[in-house]
Amino acid sequence: MNTPETVLITGASTGIGATYAERFARRGHDLVLVARDKTRLDALAATLREKHKVAVDVLQADLTRIDDLKTVEARLRDDARITLLVNNAGAAQSGSFIEQSTDSVANLVALNTTALVRLASAIAPRLAHAGKGAIINIGSVVGLAPEFGMTVYGATKAFVLFLSQGMSLELSPKGVYVQAVLPAATRTEIWDRAGIDVNTLSEIMEVDDLVDAALLGFDRREPVTIPPLHDAARWDALQAARQGLLGQIRQSEVAERYHAKA
Numbered sequence: 001m002n003t004p005e006t007v008l009i010t011g012a013s014t015g016i017g018a019t020y021a022e023r024f025a026r027r028g029h030d031l032v033l034v035a036r037d038k039t040r041l042d043a044l045a046a047t048l049r050e051k052h053k054v055a056v057d058v059l060q061a062d063l064t065r066i067d068d069l070k071t072v073e074a075r076l077r078d079d080a081r082i083t084l085l086v087n088n089a090g091a092a093q094s095g096s097f098i099e100q101s102t103d104s105v106a107n108l109v110a111l112n113t114t115a116l117v118r119l120a121s122a123i124a125p126r127l128a129h130a131g132k133g134a135i136i137n138i139g140s141v142v143g144l145a146p147e148f149g150m151t152v153y154g155a156t157k158a159f160v161l162f163l164s165q166g167m168s169l170e171l172s173p174k175g176v177y178v179q180a181v182l183p184a185a186t187r188t189e190i191w192d193r194a195g196i197d198v199n200t201l202s203e204i205m206e207v208d209d210l211v212d213a214a215l216l217g218f219d220r221r222e223p224v225t226i227p228p229l230h231d232a233a234r235w236d237a238l239q240a241a242r243q244g245l246l247g248q249i250r251q252s253e254v255a256e257r258y259h260a261k262a
Helices: 015-026 038-052 066-078 102-130 151-174 207-219 232-249
Strands: 006-010 030-035 056-060 082-087 134-138 177-181
Touching: 006 015, 006 066, 006 102, 015 030, 015 038, 015 082, 015 207, 030 038, 038 056, 056 066, 066 082, 066 102, 082 102, 102 134, 102 151, 134 151, 134 207, 151 177, 177 207
Parallel strands: 006 030, 006 082, 030 056, 082 134, 134 177
Antiparallel strands: none
16 A cells, blocks of 8 residues: 655645645645644644545744754655645735835745745755655745835745746756746735735735646646736746847857947
């Protein structure tokens, strides 16, 4: 009898993370649920065990705290049953760049980028050695557009996209699938925590719809899944333009427009 493959999900107590937990439990996967709120984690774990008859471990951790982060890293390195990481934990904040405190900016970067890359780094070598497994990194369409006005949050999500694409190039030949998921505004508690009234948003996606679409992209092995993008050709065109740009910057001479005038 095969042992069920285990999925570790961060930010699993509510929203996108909790929905991923339900969907993977429905598929028969055992789970390790990571978040700060142990009461909510325990309640979700009990529900999933009862409903889907899977094993669910709860790991309370604040991923902005290095000791907690190292505990999760150790689990990812050492537990060979874990073959899939969902890097979902993240935060946003309201206000312009100059209105946000330096400490709040640093905490946002620590959670959205440092924790994410450390967890991916902890599991990736083991998956590559085994020749199987997957890493799902939750980014955002905000990472494509400074015009959305969420400068630090968007920068962290641009990092997630770049990291995911680079990891995919390195790891896919070794049998490890890496997916970046780019939601737009989704109905989760991230807005309340950021001090943003979700009812002021003109359009918002329901979390069940977002995760179901992301998992369809997962099953199709898409490197980048953008559920709110209705014209997929736009993304293809952007990638083609970027590839064209690369051919123009592999040069040994300064561009003509930067030559000093005689």
